[in-house]
Amino acid sequence: MIDPTITRVEVLDLRFPTSRESIGSDAVNKNPDYSAAYCILRTDSELTGYGLTFTLGRGNELCVGAARYLAGFVQNRRLSALTDDLRAFSRQLTDDSQFRWLGPEKGVTHLAAAALINAVWDLYARQQNKPLWRLLADMTSDQILRLVDFRYIDDAITEQEALALLNAQRKGREERIADLERSGYPAYTTSVGWFGFSDEKVRSLCHEALAQGWQHFKLKVGSEPADDLRRAALVRDEIGGSSKLMMDANQRWGVNEAIDRTRELAAFHPWWMEEPTSPDDILGHARIRRESGVRIATGEHCQNRVMFKQLLQANAIDVCQIDSCRLAGVNENLAVLLMAAKFGVPVCPHAGGVGLCEYVQHLSAFDYIAVSGSLENRVTEYVDHLHEHFVDPVRIRNAHYLLPTQPGYSAEMYPQTLKDYSFPDGKVWRDLA
């Protein structure tokens, strides 16, 4: 097997003008232009690694800048020098002695670390000629353990506990892989209920989605109370009593307001209430959960494993929504999968944006195969746009993600996309200007 040297790291600023159609609009994120700081690892072989972190547009250049600095930890290194100790490598990117002041392990610098770590995993999986989920699934429990940085979480899960948990799931692995190959991984749709959509549009989208086999639907809430209630009634009416309705407030409320509003909306039997308040408010989420009686979900803005640890320790969440790029790539996501399994909380990844669906399908599959061993109460978010830019896009059948089969971590975009959507000089942006 070749062991390529990474000879050059390109970091691109890609932006898609999604705000023009209210795609992605919610109570807080009014006008996102889905964007990516996009890393390309060129090597001295025919192999290339692709990785990204996701943002909403403005400020994407900061993630690009941070990734360009962190690229120094990758450049001119053999792939094996990184993959022989991926725990140490991920620590290098998140613990630079001057850079860490800007976090530590949060915000711009952490998002940038994710892009590079994800790119290295893509290159690794291509070298091994396996899709990422398979590369992970083929590892021994010990190998998986050594991917994870237990610093700051060993009071919640020790290495020994993690090892025992992984070993316990060796049994039944092949059946679960066969199950995924047959049916795929359950998904839910967020495409029906964006904030900026009219009632008519929501109604017709629900109708279409039902016909396509969807059984889980997300509605954006957090507007005027009467509007939320009207929209919730409308969606519930459209999807019927047996489909699951998830609500997402995107951090719109304070704690007391979140309790009141969630109680009101409970009339429409939400399967969960997502991001009812500040993503930093662990104790607040715990209180909203206790006092509303509704299942609580959060995570797309959860900055790192230390925060997820506390959400679990505080019994603050019923649904753990990892994000493939907000956390520092594959490694830190594995840490959270392990903790969630220990605490018995289902992981339902955040996706959408650009590339997030392509990423999380691998993480969900691996969670089922080797960590949680369960599909109960588990669905992965699916949003239906921008997939056409990917060389190996997600494939959905009957509201399930089909298992990826191509080598890598599925983030490679077409060369034409990289050209046209480069900001600010790509064709798409020049045409809009």
Next chain:
Amino acid sequence: MIDPTITRVEVLDLRFPTSRESIGSDAVNKNPDYSAAYCILRTDSELTGYGLTFTLGRGNELCVGAARYLAGFVQNRRLSALTDDLRAFSRQLTDDSQFRWLGPEKGVTHLAAAALINAVWDLYARQQNKPLWRLLADMTSDQILRLVDFRYIDDAITEQEALALLNAQRKGREERIADLERSGYPAYTTSVGWFGFSDEKVRSLCHEALAQGWQHFKLKVGSEPADDLRRAALVRDEIGGSSKLMMDANQRWGVNEAIDRTRELAAFHPWWMEEPTSPDDILGHARIRRESGVRIATGEHCQNRVMFKQLLQANAIDVCQIDSCRLAGVNENLAVLLMAAKFGVPVCPHAGGVGLCEYVQHLSAFDYIAVSGSLENRVTEYVDHLHEHFVDPVRIRNAHYLLPTQPGYSAEMYPQTLKDYSFPDGKVWRDLA
């Protein structure tokens, strides 16, 4: 009174090569080059506003980039358009609908918001011809209240509670101001015990500091246990039993390790243990506090008011260490002062770096005058370097900060400093290259 229009915002990347003398070295921050993203607000009058955020060197350019974007919220606006509603202005800088994805309210983007908000306050205080602490102290309780964004904290303190608290401290204000004018605000020194200093150097620095009247001394811990114990014994021996010894682990430990190590070091009667673990670990700090029996301090890396709220709600800290630049400038610091007062936790600001001492002297003075009304268990950090670059530097007498008397927020640096320390093209950096 003139109402200047901000015509141009300059943002400079200033770095000081402090790592060459182990100044600022601790268990985690091995080699900081104290740096600032430095904002200059030029106006159509003779008034100019100066503000900064503090970093450790690499990555400072990201804060500069973020501040240049946020400068758009300041540019071409009249000062009164900002100061008439400073709550709304600070919300604009921290809640941009695309930019907030990069936080929200944390890391690079929040540090950058601090620089601009602090610069606007400097300009405002100069316009009013008052030092910042006096500008705040002269406000009515209602005016102060309207500076604070209560979003996400109103479950811990309501506007009514904050108002009552401010009104209760109207009494005795003039006496407290007179007290500060007479004696200054108590300070402690961190300059004796940096990580990279030899035992001999620590010993002689303690000796000198004692002779200068210092009674509170901070020691950096978090190295090999035997080394920490030796250094703690050495400092305790040198400063005697009646001086206060604070220990600072700078996030070095996991929760369990922090409990063990803090218990061991308790033999030397630390007045507090600072940053024993991850700054994000609210529940961890609470456990370390309960199980070690030592007073716990944290805050220099506490990303925003939502985290401080929880540290207070969870009984996790005995000492609240606000940072003038980590939080989004004066406004968010006021929110934390109010919460700390409500929970009865003393505020002892983090300082040092470059410009932080110049800033926090104003916040501590205002806290005493109008919020907490008390000096009990309160000392402000003092570190003795880089003050020579400031036009109106801190003045220390008998281990107290003397009240600033010049108009503004004390962050103006000499033009020669701005030239020489610009990175990477200033003379200092060219000479080092």
